[in-house]
Amino acid sequence: MRPIRQETDMADVAYETNDGTLTAEEFIGLAQRVWPGEYNARLVEEALAKTINTTARRGGYLVGCVRVLTDGYLFGTVPELMVDPVFQRQGVGRRLMELAWENSPTSLFFGAQPGNEAFFRKLGYKRSLTSFGRRKPRLK
Numbered sequence: 608m609r610p611i612r613q614e615t616d617m618a619d620v621a622y623e624t625n626d627g628t629l630t631a632e633e634f635i636g637l638a639q640r641v642w643p644g645e646y647n648a649r650l651v652e653e654a655l656a657k658t659i660n661t662t663a664r665r666g667g668y669l670v671g672c673v674r675v676l677t678d679g680y681l682f683g684t685v686p687e688l689m690v691d692p693v694f695q696r697q698g699v700g701r702r703l704m705e706l707a708w709e710n711s712p713t714s715l716f717f718g719a720q721p722g723n724e725a726f727f728r729k730l731g732y733k734r735s736l737t738s739f740g741r742r743k744p745r746l747k
């Protein structure tokens with residue numbers, strides 16, 4: 608995918624959609640800081656290749672990421688949005704979600720983690736579909 612150069616904000620955080628430099632290792636590094644767990648680097652790499660990824664970096668270091676999974680016409684969702692705990696509440700999550708929206712060809716529907724409802728409301732999202740889920744262990 609062609610990289611879409613975005614901007615650098617007041618806190619020197621640079622945003623880029625279709626960031627071709629995003630590696631599974633740095634994505635997992637961020638995920639470990641937000642949701643510690645086991646991640647398979649090869650399968651993460653395959654997953655990253657299927658989504659529109661927007662990154663937030665400070666001095667090259669990955670401080671936030673949002674992915675959009677869309678079929679290009681009928682449906683789109685946000686598999687996850689993560690901001691490094693040290694960088695939270697500085698506007699990074701808001702800008703990532705704005706860029707996710709601008710670069711998505713479709714509407715977006717997703718589930719919010721409990722406690723984040725007010726964040727999404729502030730960004731213009733409204734309560735929508737009731738969410739259902741059934742868990743499977745992640746592939747190893």
Ligand SMILES: CC(C)(COP(=O)(O)OP(=O)(O)OC[C@H]1O[C@@H](n2cnc3c(N)ncnc32)[C@H](O)[C@@H]1OP(=O)(O)O)[C@@H](O)C(=O)NCCC(=O)NCCS
Pocket residue numbers: 641687688689690691694695696697698699700701702718719720722723724725726729
């Ligand atoms: C949720 C998350 C992405 C928010 O990112 P962030 O960079 O901290 O948020 P921002 O600084 O851009 O916040 C934008 C606005 O929402 C508010 N806000 C942020 N998180 C909030 C929360 N949990 N509850 C209420 N308001 C919140 C901010 O105060 C700010 O308000 P303002 O514009 O009036 O000043 C971040 O906390 C995170 O990564 N959390 C862990 C992972 C997670 O839960 N991801 C979302 C899955 S649904």
